[in-house]
Amino acid sequence: MNSIQNLIELQKIDSQLAEIEELLGDLPTRVTDLKNKEDSLTSDFERGKARLKEIALEQHKTEMNLAEFKEKIDKLKDQLFLVTNNKQYDALMLEIDHLKEELDRSETTELEFLEEKDQLAEQVKSQEQSLESLSKDLSSKRVKLEQALAASSSEKKDLESRREETTKDLSASVLARYNRILSARNGLAVVSLEGKSCGGCGAALPPQLVAEVKTLVTIQNCSICTRFLFWEKPE
Numbered sequence: 278m279n280s281i282q283n284l285i286e287l288q289k290i291d292s293q294l295a296e297i298e299e300l301l302g303d304l305p306t307r308v309t310d311l312k313n314k315e316d317s318l319t320s321d322f323e324r325g326k327a328r329l330k331e332i333a334l335e336q337h338k339t340e341m342n343l344a345e346f347k348e349k350i351d352k353l354k355d356q357l358f359l360v361t362n363n364k365q366y367d368a369l370m371l372e373i374d375h376l377k378e379e380l381d382r383s384e385t386t387e388l389e390f391l392e393e394k395d396q397l398a399e400q401v402k403s404q405e406q407s408l409e410s411l412s413k414d415l416s417s418k419r420v421k422l423e424q425a426l427a428a429s430s431s432e433k434k435d436l437e438s439r440r441e442e443t444t445k446d447l448s449a450s451v452l453a454r455y456n457r458i459l460s461a462r463n464g465l466a467v468v469s470l471e472g473k474s475c476g477g478c479g480a481a482l483p484p485q486l487v488a489e490v491k492t493l494v495t496i497q498n499c500s501i502c503t504r505f506l507f508w509e510k511p512e
């Protein structure tokens with residue numbers, strides 16, 4: 278195989294490799310993005326659930342306090358009937374007032390807990406729903422990605438080893454030029470003649486150059502887009 282045929286072969290391989298990359302597209306990035314979203318939503322959700330448990334415990338404690346205060350107040354009220362002087366009466370009333378304040382405070386706290394609980398329960402519920410649909414989306418994308426990766430990996434490996442074989446016969450300078458043009462020209466470094474024009478950029482080529490290309494022996498480049506030129510001999 279002479280160099281120009283190596284270059285044609287190399288271009289074919291690189292186009293197929295690019296096609297595989299395109300097939301996978303941004304699927305891997307999208308899977309990673311979804312996974313990150315799922316992680317952060319899960320930790321929010323878990324935090325919410327933990328706080329709900331905490332609130333339930335606190336509520337229980339507050340309820341016990343309320344019952345205790347009420348009981349104490351009732352007992353003190355009963356004692357009011359048994360007092361024999363004003364001093365005792367005033368002392369009992371002071372104690373009752375103090376307990377009533379405590380009772381008020383506990384009732385306020387209980388209301389606050391109830392409000393927080395309602396809000397949080399709603400939040401946790403909606404998080405659970407989003408998490409569910411996100412996980413479904415993620416698992417279907419993951420399956421697609423795995424299938425695409427599996428399907429392309431053996432083909433890709435095969436193409437890569439063929440690429441290595443093909444580049445062995447090329448000089449380092451030609452290969453470097455090829456790689457440079459490939460990345461500068463959108464993955465297309467080797468093009469065929471179209472009549473007397475470059476098949477890449479369409480520029481009309483000097484007759485001398487066209488004749489050289491048609492020998493299929495030397496390596497020639499388009500003077501405008503710098504792509505390598507070859508000629509497809511008509512059957």
Ligand SMILES: [Zn+2]
Pocket residue numbers: 475476477478479480499500501502503504
């Ligand atoms: Zn050109």
